[in-house]
Amino acid sequence: MRIHFDEQLELLNKEIINMGTLVEQAIGMAIEALIKQDVQKAKQAMEFDEEVDAKEKTIENLCLRLLLQQQPVARDLRVISAALKMITDMERIGDHATDISELAIMLSDLPHIEQLTHIERMSKETMVMLIQGVEAYVEKNYDKAEKVIAHDDIIDNLFDEVKGELIGIMQHDPDFANQAADLLMVAKYLERIGDHATNIAEWAIFSITGKHE
Numbered sequence: 001m002r003i004h005f006d007e008q009l010e011l012l013n014k015e016i017i018n019m020g021t022l023v024e025q026a027i028g029m030a031i032e033a034l035i036k037q038d039v040q041k042a043k044q045a046m047e048f049d050e051e052v053d054a055k056e057k058t059i060e061n062l063c064l065r066l067l068l069q070q071q072p073v074a075r076d077l078r079v080i081s082a083a084l085k086m087i088t089d090m091e092r093i094g095d096h097a098t099d100i101s102e103l104a105i106m107l108s109d110l111p112h113i114e115q116l117t118h119i120e121r122m123s124k125e126t127m128v129m130l131i132q133g134v135e136a137y138v139e140k141n142y143d144k145a146e147k148v149i150a151h152d153d154i155i156d157n158l159f160d161e162v163k164g165e166l167i168g169i170m171q172h173d174p175d176f177a178n179q180a181a182d183l184l185m186v187a188k189y190l191e192r193i194g195d196h197a198t199n200i201a202e203w204a205i206f207s208i209t210g211k212h213e
Contacts, residue, residue: 005070012062012083013138019055020134022048023090024127026097027193031123034104034186035116042104045097052094056087074210082207086137089196089203093130096189096196103182112183113169113176119183122158122190125151129197137204145208148201155194162187 026048033042063080066072072080129148136145166180166187173180206212 005066005072005076008062008066008070009076009079012059012066012080015055015059015062016083016086016134017138019052019059019087019090020131022052022055023093023097024130026052026094027100027123027127027130030097030100030104031120033101034107035120037104037108037112039105039108042101042108045101045104049094049098052091056091059083059087078210079207082137082203085203085206086134086200089199090130093193093196096193099189100186103186107179107182110179113173113179114165116183118158118162118165119187119190122155122162122187122194125154125158126190126193126197129155129194130200133197133200133204136201137207140208142205142208145201145204149198152194152198155191159187159191 026045029041029045029048032038033045063084066076066080070076129151132144132151133148135141136148163184166184169180170177202212
């Protein structure tokens with residue numbers, strides 16, 4: 001009985017990894033579409049949202065089967081409940097990737113008012129946080145989860161830089177205010193993605209220690 005349960009837990013880990021990979025791809029494609037002003041790529045990125053939602057339901061059903069059909073001990077309950085919380089955060093990250101894709105389409109007609117270097121770096125840092133948060137859960141790696149949480153400061157600092165630059169553009173170049181506001185929304189979505197990645201790392205810690213920060 002326990003062997004079957006452990007096999008199902010291993011399947012849960014694989015599904016969590018798969019969902020994390022889908023969400024990572026959605027972020028990467030959305031930002032690439034924004035930078036390259038590629039409407040088709042933005043639409044492709046938006047298609048990930050259905051896959052992410054479907055994967056969330058698959059994992060939810062697996063978790064419920066584990067809870068109802070098996071007899072999990074306290075540690076198992078932490079692992080399963082953490083998974084249910086994590087997939088909610090990943091689904092919301094997927095939503096934000098879709099939001100960025102929609103803005104990429106809106107911003108595809110006009111030249112960018114500035115290089116999107118900080119926004120691109122923000123996206124890369126959030127993807128690192130996301131994947132390492134998932135890895136921390138699967139590997140039961142407390143230290144890796146703590147590093148993800150600390151990494152959020154990098155996202156916050158980059159957001160402050162982007163915000164300062166874009167607000168300056170709004171103040172000095174009213175003609176570009178709308179585009180600056182849209183780019184600020186992109187940065188805000190990335191900041192939120194960082195927050196959700198932090199949540200994932202915190203749930204990874206809960207699955208290991210039973211304590212939620």
